Amino acid sequence: MMTTRRVVVGLLLFVLMAAGHVHGKQQKQPHIIFFLTDDLGWNAPSFHNNEIITPTLHHLHANGVELYSHYTYMFCSPTRASFLTGRFPYKHEMTNTNLLPPTRMLGLDLSYTTLADKLKQANYSTHHIGKWHLGMYKKEYTPRYRGFDTTFGFLTGGENHYTQRAFVSPPAVDLWDEEAPAYGMNGTWTGKMFTDAALDIIRNNAQLRNATGDAPPLFIYFALHDVHAPTQSPVRLAQLYNFTGDDAGLKSTFYGMISGVDEAVRNVTDALKAAGMWNDTLLVWTSDNGSPTMGSFNGGCKNVVPDSRGGACMCGSNYPLRGSKHTNFEGGVRTPTFVSGPVLPAHMRGKRLDGLMHVCDWYSTLCSVAGVDPADPGGIAPLDAIDMWPYISGAVSESPRDFIVHDHRMFTSNITGAIRKGDWKLFVDPDMKWANWFGFFAPNASVPDPPKETLQCPRESPCLFNIKKDMTEQHNVAKEHPLVVMEMLALFDSLNNEYHPPKDAAPTNSTAFYAYVNAHNGFLGPFMSPYAAPEDDGQQ
Template identity: 25%
Template sequence: MKTSLPLAGLCLLLLSAMVQADERPNIIVIMLDDLGYSDLGCYGGEIQTPNIDSLAQDGLRFTSFYNCARCCPTRAAMLTGLYPHQVGLIRNGRSLTKNGVTIAEALGNAGYQTAMAGKWHLSQTNPIDNRQKQLDWLNHQADFGRPFAPLDTYPANRGFQHHFGPVWGVVNYFDPFSLVDGTKVVKDIPDDFYMTDAITDKAVEYIETMSQKDAPFFLYVAHTAPHWPLHAKPEDIAKYEKTYIEGWQKLRDQRYASMIEMKLIDPQSFPKPQLQGDGLDWQALDDEHRKHMAQLMAVHAGMIDCVDQGVGRILDTLKSAGRFDNTLILVMADNGASPERYLNPGFDRPDQTRDGRNIQYNGVFDPGSEETWGYIGSFWANAANTPFRYWKAQSFEGGTHTPLIAHWPSGLKTKPGTLTDQPGHVMDIMPTCLEIAAAEYPQTYDSHKITPLEGKSLSPILRGEKRAGHDQLFFEHEGGKAVIADGWKLVQPKQNGKWELYHLAQDRTETKNVAVDHPQLLQEMKKNWHSWFDRVKPAD
């Protein structure tokens, strides 16, 4: 008995020393929503993103990194290391199933602190079976005593010890719908609220709090910007008031030239395709409509600018806390820029502000305020995705390509500013986090059998090595399909269902459909796609 207390004290001392000696890196994933591939300055854009650009300048940029073409599927794949179909997200607006674990669940088990600031969009979002009641709910004019989604699907119940943000995917940036703190509804919205700043505020708060402990942390910063509606602060819009007055073709030409100059692309293997979209003839528009269209893109730019300002605050906080050098920061997007233009309220789109002011969807208006609901549309979206064709929800490169920046002063072994063309996929983020955190991927979790990982760690690339990557990558979303293998890509557009074949090794921008020249290859790749889809699609 005399030795029990000293022995216990020694054990506590040893445990404390182990905790203090935990040098595993912190991990921050920053996700932008509906970002154009070339919107960031470090990917050829004119938008002012100096803080994100600084991460690229001192870090590593990927030029062949893929997502799942839309919000929910990409977020599901990134968080679980699986194809979205395997964890319930074959379509938007469904709940993440429990046959997969999130990064937060896996790292939490390994002793990490976990937090999330921002958009979830991985819970079943069922509307009220009455249009007016649904609008009243969206307008904050009635709550009907119902949760926004099943509580057990909230981030707070999927491994995140802290979460602040919207559960649904679309928000009024000045007065968001479905905003929660943990599982509690956030009802008191201050007059100066802006969603992007609120996400940054929470991210900073979480870093400051978690940095007071010795355990490393995982932080997921899931921005809603620049997803429609086009809402931005006047001072951010003003920076771009005259930037887009020459139209979308001019923007595409400028970005394409910039990407060549920055050696992001080679014009031989990245031929510049024609723009797709409605209203391509900028000069045919009258002055009023040109001004309106230029303003829409200016708001989009202002929204991204605000995200970058927030990244700057996050970096400053990490430095002040002494956590900057040993933090892996990953910046990416969930899909390409969006062509969507829903011109009527409903489902996730309110028709009034909280205090009863009508929201304008149609016509010519000054975009940016909460009384307007604007979109950049297909014309700007395609230019924002330079050099690629198409946009969000399509399985063409413009829908599935994302920038990815990796920054980690104490762990990244590549030369600062390096570009890598080694392919990767958002489902590779989970195994990367597991490897650098020395965490295990469980076979079971919370009494559920867990599907084996599909993703492959990016750690070899971070070390400056050649990775044995995926033999094939597959895509499917709402009828858009694709498979990439051996420098070839077979893709089926959503709009006509006819398979197209591109030799990506020579034609990264998918300008020349060579399906008629390679019928055998087309059939083989088509067969492989169907085999994959039969394997991953849910039973129902």
């Protein structure tokens, strides 16, 4: 079946050539490979934690530029929406529900011109691989209709890494190939399956270039599923580690997942080199949010072993940062990030940039790299992205960004959130959960149930941190800096006038969802779009 995908992708590239998708200036446009890792916290990979075996990421980081103050949203879907639209996450409706459950009738607003749409305008061949999580209840919300020439992956927010069963009950398989369920292709570790899809794209592009003397530049958005729960990795990767103790199985399996990320990046970069495309490549690697360190060791994590196909456990590490996924503390929103590849100017390699950057900025930044105007006046909310390429490439010494909206929630009368202005970070939230420091790896046998501390920062007494001086958010300095609090709170309140999504969550439709599943051999898909039953049976 993967052979069929190779043929389809190869034919598509020839069609793009015939349609004039390639133009004479394409050599000046780099291939853009964007890796978005899932739920990998600050204390990874090896350049932040030498326990972890990630030689490829380590090498690319050492020969690239680290973006040390790169921020995302505190959980999955809004980060992806922000990346593809250039808008701060709080302007997207998925901040309310994270598109859960998958029966929800919601998707990335169709008024937005996505980054993939923009790069197609610049004559790129655009490809999505892996996790989508931006809506699928109608086909218009799926990747092929949001600017991607090809797509192979899954549509919801998570699934079993081996069976591709989504997080729904009754069960349904979530594996999507172009515009239909990927019948017969499930049952393989996604780390290999998705990497193979990327290798097909690269090889077909090289074949087209060899056959015709020309081919479009590639944009590959590779949204890995590792290291999102369930905690599963091939035995061979877990066996790279020699931990002992009751939590050895959990830790070696989780670290094996991180090594699996490294393996995917290595195979892709090797393929680019073999195809003679690496010298024209810009590679970005990051994560969508911090690790979910609030799991229970005795409540499920203890049973994780390298050969397990279950692995129901939330674990990881954001050490030494405070907080976890689902929080606006640094541990939830500050992600390990670097830019590498020969397109990066040589004088920037090996450097660390401390200036602020938000995941929404990739929209304008990559448009700039591709040579296309990022303006998107038709979107329901105005663009927030800033072109960071002058900063990343060393043309300017200071980041053009000095303000980030981590969150600004107006779904109830109690407005909550967090903002960053320069060195200062303000929290307005009377009930900030998971406010503790979870340690080097959590949960573990010594601390089987990490404490669930709460920090109270109500509007009448918000919390203030100086992140430059106190990156781990140990000291609330609001009382020492009342004028700063006043200025930050005024800035926070000014956001009330900005676009916000509807207060009411989009409805769900389980009946339609499972009618689709039942009509498609147990596979899920766009359950509110007209469809016909498949002609052949699929593997479930």
